[in-house]
Amino acid sequence: MAKVDAKTVKELREKTGAGMMDCKKALVESEGNLEEAMAWLRQKGLASAGKKAGRVASEGLVESYIHTGGRIGILVEVNCETDFVARREEFKALARNIAMQVAACPNVEVVSTEDIDPETIAKEKAIEMGREDLANKPEKIKEKIVQGRIDKRLKELSLLDQPYIKDQSITVEELVKQSIALLGENIKIRRFTRFVLGAGIEKKESDFAAEVAEATGQK
CATH class of the missing domain: 3.30.479.20 (Elongation factor Ts, dimerisation domain)
Known part of the structure; x- marks a missing residue:
């Protein structure tokens, strides 16, 4: 898998208007080739979507x-x-x-993980932090594992994901x-x-x- 740096992702986003994660995925699929990544985004219909995301939809x-x-x-x-x-x-x-x-x-x-109440997220984190399988893990490792579990759980609740x-x-x-x-x-x-x-x-x-x-x- 090609290593994708933040600078290239940013450049691709500026050229296409696609989302950051879409740009990163395009570069991974294209093994870091910027032109091929742009073509990949156009094929997926993602190249111009980001530029329109801020416009009012009523x-x-x-x-x-x-x-x-x-x-x-x-x-x-x-x-x-x-x-x-x-x-x-x-x-x-x-x-x-x-x-x-x-x-x-x-x-x-x-609809989106952004719609989930922060209080709910905090409760989920407290539950995960107290699980027995993490009891002997170093604090930094525990935090990383818990965040991964929470991210996965939130995506399960989100329609867009x-x-x-x-x-x-x-x-x-x-x-x-x-x-x-x-x-x-x-x-x-x-x-x-x-x-x-x-x-x-x-x-x-x-x-x-x-x-x-x-x-x-x-x-």
Whole structure:
């Protein structure tokens, strides 16, 4: 695997507008070759997505998805910049696919890891720090292990970090970026709601997740 330095990543980002992690991945895939990395980002539809990420997205649509048998229902709001793009079939298809993604991921709770309450993260860290398998580890090593575990856990809760159900080689975030490049506007998944038949307060979270997994075929 080619060693990628921060300076090259920054240069690629400035040239393409792609995200830092996307640039790093492109350089790794291209063995450090800047031109090939740029081509890789264009092929993935990521080369211009970053430049549009800061633009206001206040239009869009609310899409619904009802899983076969009517046991699971999803509502998702996906935003874009103009009503013109919101009416395009490509945008509608994206919203439908995102709704289906939520149905297939019963453990997902938020759009992005940035939406997770810091208090929740602090509690997770306290739990991990107290685990027996880390009791004899040096403090610095323990911190590193715990951070890795927390990062993994947070990604499990984040919709954008999930492998896309129709193409496991990309994440939902990369799918959105490809749509940004295709449609030429900033696109954001704002929120989603999941309804599961019979899932009331009396049901445990484990039962809730198992029910959704069974209904979507995700075992």
